[in-house]
Amino acid sequence: VAGDTSSHKMVGTNHRRSRTKFTEDQLKILINTFNQKPYPGYATKRKLALEINTEESRIQIWFQNRRARFGLQKRSGPETLESSQTHGQGQPVTEFQSREARRCRTIYSTSQLHTLIEAFMKNPYPGIDYREQLAKEIGVPESRVQIWFQNRRSRFHLQRKRELVSSEPEDQGKISEGLQGAEDTQNGTNFPSDSHSSRART
DNA sequence: CCTCTAACCTATTCATTAA
DNA sequence: TTAATGAATAGGTTAGAGG
Numbered sequence: 001v002a003g004d005t006s007s008h009k010m011v012g013t014n015h016r017r018s019r020t021k022f023t024e025d026q027l028k029i030l031i032n033t034f035n036q037k038p039y040p041g042y043a044t045k046r047k048l049a050l051e052i053n054t055e056e057s058r059i060q061i062w063f064q065n066r067r068a069r070f071g072l073q074k075r076s077g078p079e080t081l082e083s084s085q086t087h088g089q090g091q092p093v094t095e096f097q098s099r100e101a102r103r104c105r106t107i108y109s110t111s112q113l114h115t116l117i118e119a120f121m122k123n124p125y126p127g128i129d130y131r132e133q134l135a136k137e138i139g140v141p142e143s144r145v146q147i148w149f150q151n152r153r154s155r156f157h158l159q160r161k162r163e164l165v166s167s168e169p170e171d172q173g174k175i176s177e178g179l180q181g182a183e184d185t186q187n188g189t190n191f192p193s194d195s196h197s198s199r200a201r202t
Numbered sequence: 203c204c205t206c207t208a209a210c211c212t213a214t215t216c217a218t219t220a221a
Numbered sequence: 222t223t224a225a226t227g228a229a230t231a232g233g234t235t236a237g238a239g240g
Binding site for chain 2: 015016017018019020021022058061062065066069099102104105107125128146150153154157158
Binding site: 039042060067 | 226230231237
């Protein structure tokens, strides 16, 4: 409540969205919820978003990160978490409700898809600014645009991998490593393949 | 410097919808 | 029933705010 999560807009070169700073109160609520349900459904996340005045997508990311960090590591926690059968008091739920409903599937129209695909061919890794612009343009939340790009990239990679396999008989592989060969390539068929592959280790 | 963690990524799986 | 694809997951990387 009363937290302004957005405000300034760092002009200039934005690629990522600016880092969200949660207040203690917000964190308290998030952590508390996490301890009870590390896998909240869409309804829960939306309610949380309203409660702490933060975008739902930030909450989704927060849960993802938290699970990765603490995961259901259970045991030896500072406190709480016993992952016991949980049903101390009358809360008969949790019997068969393992999974809460997820967000409804978004159905993109042909024209929306056309816009997305076109953008994808120009740049498969759009920054926050461009994603937001795109989102406004086709009338869907920015978070959906981001997911769309993720899925698209993954499937593109998968398809490419298959092509390699089919074009290359079994025992002979080894050329596959030539992924770094594609550099400039503004063609839609190739990925920059950099963006986060630059690894500098010693 | 170093730590912590939001933002982001890929790869895979789950789930819905159109054919 | 199946192919296509949106949503969720695990788990890893990048980068910004502080100590």
